[in-house]
Amino acid sequence: MxxxxxxxxxxxxxxxxxxxxxxxxxxxxxxxxxxxxxxxxxxxDERARLLRQQRSRLLGITFEPMQPFHGEIIEGIQLAAGEHGYNVTLSAVTAQRSEEAALDALLRDRCEAVLLLGSSLPEERLESVGKNLPVVSVTRASAAGAFDSVAIDDYRGVALAVEHLTGLGHRRIAYVHVDREAGGARRLTGFRESMAAAGLADQMLVVKGGASEAGGATAVESILARSPAPTAVIAFNDRCAIGVIGQARSLGHPVPEKLSVVGFDDSEQASLPYIDLTSLAQDPRQLARAAVGLALRRLNAGQAEISRAGEHVVLPTHLVARSSTAPLPAP
Incomplete structure (x- = not known):
């Protein structure tokens, strides 16, 4: 000046x-x-002006840059936050930077609330942070206190995938499970119980994989090595499913002629014409708006609202059928 x-x-x-x-x-x-x-x-310098008022009007977001779906949620959070006069600041979780380090950076930036995408931190840690400022776990459902969460119905999503594939005549179905990822436990339970309910408990196969294309490619090699091999695969997410499709084709199992594949997220990648992946839809805008709403409700209510029990929102999902799944071919 x-x-x-x-x-x-x-x-x-x-x-x-x-x-x-x-x-x-x-x-x-x-x-x-x-x-x-x-x-x-x-x-x-808006940040300096706000800090003089004991406010930052910043929402902090932890995310994984390698997860395209996180980018879609971030876009929605920025739009929703801007409508209420808030800005967002991002802190990446990478192979070289832990989620704890990413969260700590947001706390040092004096964010008024933190939104954690696909968090794998212990719930006790989220509860500890939640005693001082609003914490929202996004895509990872919870029932804990002192912090909020918003996620889609992971259990029902995998159940819909099983219903879709069995409706096409598939019986030998594999699921690529990923440990320590948001929604992983509920999706695995949904797969096992849905297969059992369909009378196919002895036909199901669970293979550990990764939430990336490489993880899907490695998993499908193990799946196709079985005799008889499954005729359908439900992947943990779309990236994993894309790896399954690519590697299956390279091994002489074209999709969907010999192998039907279902993903999870219905990300932008799923609708690419050369992938055309059947997937369970998560609406990133809906997740984002719900997350921002939970954070701002606590902020607007003041310090007394910080310590109340968490609210846990579960949003519905639906299956988007594309050409990566087809009726079981005749023997």
């Missing part, structure tokens, strides 16, 4: 009046000061 005042030939307090849009300056003076500020490339 000193630089602007010097260039405009006015006092620094007058510049402050103009920037705050407070009374005390003529319209001509306001226009002059703002024009000079524009020429100098001046930008007010």
């Amino acid at each position: 000193r630089d602007v005042a010097r260039a405009a030939g006015v006092s620094q307090p007058l510049v402050s009046i103009v920037f705050r849009n407070a009374p005390g300056a003529s319209e001509e003076t306001r226009a002059h000061v703002l024009a000079v500020a524009e020429q100098l490339g001046y930008r007010r």
